[in-house]
Amino acid sequence: MPLHRRLGRANFPWVTAALILANCFVFFALQSGDERVAERAFDYYRQTGLERIEFPAFTDWLHSRSGDAQTLQVMQHAPDELKLQLLQADADFLAALHADRVIDLAREDYADWHQKRAEFDRIWSSAFTERYELRFSEIDPARLFGAMFLHGGIGHLIGNMIFLAVLGLLVEGALGPVLFLAVYLAGGLGAGLVSLAWRWGEHGAALGASGAIAALMGAYCVLWGVRKVRVFYWFFVVFDYVRVPALWLLPFWLGWEVLNLLLNRGAHVGFDAHAGGILCGALLALGVRRAGWERQDFMAEDERAEQRNDNVARLQQALQHLGKLDIAAAQELLQQVDRDEPGQLPALVALYRCARYAGKPAELDVAARRVLTFDARRGDELRELKAVYDDYAKACDGAPRLSADLLLRLAQSWLRIDLDADAQTLLDTLAAQSPQPAGLDAAWFGFAQRAAENTPQRRARLEFILHQFPQSNFARKAQFLLDQT
Template sequence: MFIIPIQNKPDWSRPPLITLALIVINLLVFVFYQGLDEGKRAQAIDTYRQLALSAVERPHYNRYLQRENPEAYERWTAIREAAPEPLSIGPLVVQDIEFDAYLREVWREQEPENLEAWQRKRHQFETERNKISVLQAGLIPAEPEPLDFITSLFLHGGWGHLLGNMAFLFLFGFILETALRPSVYVAMYLASGLAADGLFLLLNLNSITPVVGASGAISGLMGMYLALYGFRRIRFFYSVLFYFGEFTAPALWVLPAWLAKEFYGYFFVESNTAYWAHIGGLLAGVAMVLALPASRKQFAQREEESQQEDALNQHLREVQRLVANLDVEQARRRADYLCKHHPTDPRPWETLFDLHKSQPSRKPFHQAAFSALRAFCQHGDTDPHWISMIKELLGEYRSLSPKAPALTGDLCLLLSRRFWNLGERSYAEAYLRLAQARGAKRQPLIAMVRRVHRHYQQSTDIARARHWHSALEALTEPATSDSEPV
């Protein structure tokens, strides 16, 4: 059984840099650290041969195989008997660390004579062999080292193991990285790995088989993903034997299926897979996200915004289709609908203006310009694309209609204030002058002129300060003379 979410697509406008960095680190460790294992293994075999341990340990290895793995013993016996001369067990011993524990049992019953020399040689060999990456940095439950809980997360058993894990790391990581703060994301990734290794260790205290791989931490990401979506319905892809397809379900409903898959693997599948590590990672990931209600709320809000964005994009494509089919009136009605339902996005307003600018002498053209400019004054700080769109719109509007009736005095004053707040000083001053020329309301106009004058006065721009001081005097002079006693 195979179930993965297909709800999201990578957003390369916000690349998942931390996830990509984790993938690169895993690749580098595998290529440049684990890639040296073949030489280390050859060196260990050579050390075993030089120390002449094969002759001493061969009978013990035969008994060990006969007891622990009869099938392997039969294969080894057939190979040994067919060989023209005694075979070295070095290549087998190097990759079978359980034989170490068997020898410790033998030594307890061994006569002291020659035992010390054997143990010394054996220690020398094991020191050389333990330089192999999975023994040096993997987690061995029977002999756990604190650092191994972290280093084991970046080791893998082969290219298939590595590439499979990296695919899932990217699949879940690029969503979680945008949903969580970078430090929280990294901490929860490592914490999931620690929880996975911890649960596996507790249930396999006597195991001396090294545990390696990022799958425990990645299982944590899978659990985090489900917990973030909670009971919202999302799309999944499934594959069971030769059947595959898609289904939609509340995210957390898939958690029991994933857990059941791991339990089934543990009880019924012969494999080296650390199923309990996967289970520990999954449960830890779910628990950590459920303990962060603020993160879940922010993620839900972003998902809603993303869905609205997708819906708007689809509607805008529909408008373009209507235009292509020469159904301009229907396109205008659709664009007007989008402006009302997505007032903070500049694109519907730009589209509505573009649909009317072919008829600059008609009233709807000026109404479209006025509405777009008013929306900018109200929502211009919600999207960085507002400024460039409005600048272009103003240029086209004043070019197509030099009298620009939509630019009333009060609207010019609002434009001036919005441009000023966004740091567009030249536009703000230009429309402030136009607001004064077109008779904007007096008190708001005075307040804006006084604000601009104060700014240039404090910035020691003498020329502009004088200009706006004169404008301020011209505006306040009538009010002052009216208030003087007769």
């Protein structure tokens, strides 16, 4: 069983949820009265004596047809409820019965039987399940479609819905809602047709969403192909998960269904529909892949997550090497992390430390610039940048080899974490340079406004703007603020 993705707003499977709700609605609302209808129909059938007329007639009918030995054997030993279900599931017998080719018109009780049979048909046909379950040896589009939303009991429903939820989250994400719904319905119809082909000539009925869900299993295997996926498995009391290519699951799942179909015919489980659904889903997914309609980004998420986990382990290992001053080993691991996930701050800082310990100024400058140009958003990231800057400035004897634009950006970053004194040092340095970086006047004006109103500190900063940037728009703003004090 494939392990599901973490559910979120971005990947919420809306169609899968709608299908689950539809199946539950059909079972709890539309099928809820079927058991009472069946009981009422059987009671009427037995009380009116229809069983004494029709059961022998059905047995004679089976004797006259080849290939009905199994049904004939069941009719000899099964309880009356099952006999009635078999009789009602034989579309050919019912057609002959209603065409007066089974009960002799010359019988004295024919009129009485005919009246009672008509009333029984009315009661029996009022059951929702009976109108839409898939009948073997009968092709009916409404039954092929409707049977996908019927279930034989609460356990049947819950089991199917669990698999639908797990597989739906994965396959809907890979196909998108519209294509997913098309594959689900087409796969379910295909599973029903395969079941009819396998059981043609038999008598009985089938229902359940498992054929359509099996189509999702086949589609999952083909869509992910040779990508490795996490699969949960169990064998008696042993259970664990393993990563295998998704395509490996296809012969395993299909083989299991075919094996049970051949060896476990009395299980009353639609192994034929399951196998047909897997095949149909696989073929549909193959067509989707040929057309290039699958969502590659969604399917690659597992690989990216695995890569992230591997890189976390590599980073920890590299830090251990750094602690032992094994610079070459640490650099090799960190460069691999940086290739897989460029621009990750922990890896950039660690690479800076490698360059610092190696004592190579050219490598140190490059490593420092990569860290200090990182787009830090959080306070902890900004403080990490500040620590690297301080260390780099020390290595450069107080004159870091950085561009004026980068120094201005760093000054603004120090203000964001309330390091006003450090920011002013950089702003003073930049003000003494020629040419000055663009935006320095705006930075100084913002710095001035950080001081409390009507304080000597704020006045000094505003006067500095007037003196240093006399032609700037911010000089006029500074003069206006000074005039207000």
